[in-house]
Amino acid sequence: MDTQTLLRKITALPVIAAGLAEDLLAGDFRSIFKGQGIEFDEARHYQAGDDVRSIDWNASARFGTPYVKMYREERELTIMILLDISASMHRGSFIPGGTGGADDEDLSPYEQGLIAAALIAFSAERTGQRVGAFFFDSDVVRVFPPKKGRRHVMSIICGALQYQNFRTDTRKNREHGSNITKALAAAGRLLKRRSLVALISDFYSSNWEQQMGNLNRKHDVIALRISDPAEKDLTDMGLITIEDPETNIRIEAPTGLDSFKEEWTRWHLERSGFWDGQCRRCASAHLELSTASDAVSALLKFFGSRRIREHS
Secondary structure, eight states: OOOHHHHHHHTTHHHHHHHHHHTTTSTTTTHHSOOOOOOEEEEEEEEOOOEEEGHHHHHHHHTTEEEEEEEEEEOOOEEEEEHHHHHHHHHHHHHHTSSSOOSTTTTOOOHHHHHHHHHHHHHHHHOEEEEEEEEESSSSEEEEEEEEEEHHHHHHHHHHHSSSSSSGGGOOOOOSSSOOOHHHHHHHHHHHHHEEEEEEEEOOOOHHHHHHHHHHHSSSSEEEEEEOGGGTTTOOOOOEEOOOTTTEEEEEEETTTTHHHHHHHHHHHHHHHHHHHHHTTTTTTEEEETTOOOOOHHHHHHHHHHHHHHHH
16 A cells, blocks of 8 residues: 555544544543552541541651541553564565555555554544554664654654555665564563553564563553464465565465465464464453454454453
8 A cells, every 4th residue: 555545544543533442542441451550649637537547657747647648540541552663564474466565455464553553542642641652673663752642643653654665675784573572671661650552563573472471460461463364365376486574585385286275374373373372371462453354443343342341
């Protein structure tokens, strides 16, 4: 998809985000995710009927009269988006002419991931939350510290659009692939208060499980895995050349052979199952989002079902 068409789709999302915000961030958001709890607000004079367990003994001793601690629910949250910008996100299934964005109506994994990121960001902005972002491949490439406001959200989106048309020759001195572990660790260092972390990637990465589990103990981590339909349903295109965008290794693939198609499907199903199992072990909410799916409907269903489960 060309940049102008993608930008038009994204600039229409604030209106759509109004509905998504109801399930994602507004109202019962903190009943869906664990949230940040309560924080100290002020100390005031003890009054008849106050719980003696709330007495502030330090203040009472200092002023010679009983004081109690008052708390308020912390409603502001930080939403941190970790967006994978590596080569595999731009070429999807590695099949020439596949869902890699060549057609105006086709979305590459990166473009689908960017739409999901924009939906989350606009929904957060609508309810006055702070939004930040990390763009990463083999390392963290760019950081947007959490801030409020539509202008900040648009700066994140415009920054992400700069990576839409990936060119490997512009990164000759960089390592290939995506390092999810580094991105998660960087988010952990930046985020001091409990936050919602949305990790958007195709998860062509390894050894990220422990770091995600560590981060999820302090924050709420959502894993969105962007997938290509060809991973599970390979079309017969005869003998084609498949290139790995991360290593530039090419192989001849006989897509018309049943044995090859069965092995292809089996490998991708095992990979999907492994990802699902690791997310469950980390206790992270997770969603597989196909490039052929409508991101709005998928996210509405995902967060809506979480609300139902929490209230059932």
